[in-house]
Amino acid sequence: MAEAIRQVTLGVLLFPGFEPLDVIGPVELFACAAEVSIVFISERPGSIPASKGSVQLIASTSFDDILSEKQPVPDWLLVPGGVGTRMEVKNPSILQFVSAVGPKASLCMSVCTGTALLAASGILDGFKATSNKRAFDWVASNSDKVKWERQARWVHDGNFVTSSGVSAGMDMAVYVLKATLGEERASEIAAYVEYLPATDAAADPFADLSFKPKV
């Protein structure tokens, strides 16, 4: 179980081709808590293009700022997915950063194919984890030592919380807020953003790839 918190820094990893909602879904919810300060981290600071929609987010802090201890190691780490992960699993800099910071963080979270970066860095070995359903086989191919759970909205094992695809990151964030700030605060934050979260980590209709959500 995650521990109650007073004040934490959440480091959010950015790389070219990140999925916009993988980042902003959880960030919106975490930023509603005064206890959580957010810092965007990338290989090089500046404007980082997302996978789609002409979205660019700005990273203020580099991997080196943290690895060289110019900036503190964040208490929590969030690794988004997106088409860029297909390149980044081969990028030694990001794998080095994730493997240095992930195990030190009291919570290391991933959304969607962001789990591939945790798996490729080796730090998920021996832990249970999930990921995006449509990219699951590719994500799982990054480590045969992870205990992959295909049917899960999110999975919490040790200090790792990995979530299913894209919007699942929001449900994972509500779960983390409940675990660290309590049920009442998490419910207030969900109400503030007028969000009805999925609350059962094991319920995952999207694990059946033929499932068509009602629209």
Added chain:
Amino acid sequence: MAEAIRQVTLGVLLFPGFEPLDVIGPVELFACAAEVSIVFISERPGSIPASKGSVQLIASTSFDDILSEKQPVPDWLLVPGGVGTRMEVKNPSILQFVSAVGPKASLCMSVCTGTALLAASGILDGFKATSNKRAFDWVASNSDKVKWERQARWVHDGNFVTSSGVSAGMDMAVYVLKATLGEERASEIAAYVEYLPATDAAADPFADLSFKPKV
């Protein structure tokens, strides 16, 4: 009813203090459709700070670029909310832009307190509209000629689609995708982002401010 589309440009308005998920929730969904190209528009191009979470998004196009016809008027307009709307309802530049472009757009959408900007510009007069529940009275104070609907996840009237708070923008986006690209495509896009949308515009538990979502 919104018309079927072949190719549209979605202009997304940015201003200091926009709510991150009001923008990225709909943008994530619309950007899944190859038929929708997205352009971020602000008073001055460049990095625009959000209301929270150290988020900054980059706007490529200025109001003047469009008003002077250097850039085309977008087919669709999306106006997010956020704490910045409290200032922006008094900003003649943004009101002029909204009142020039909103009525020309085949769909003019708002999320959350973004509806206040449409109301303050006068273009919503005579139309039905909704907004964020916690800020509803303030939003409604911007025009007594709008037919305000307090209990609604979203409201579609004429070329205006206004949504309730923050995450409601995602449900509005799925509704617009269904109306313009059809049910099957909208369902595929929701499945791609592993999102179970709210599908009943009239169902709005958050209209009761004492409602506490299960977390």
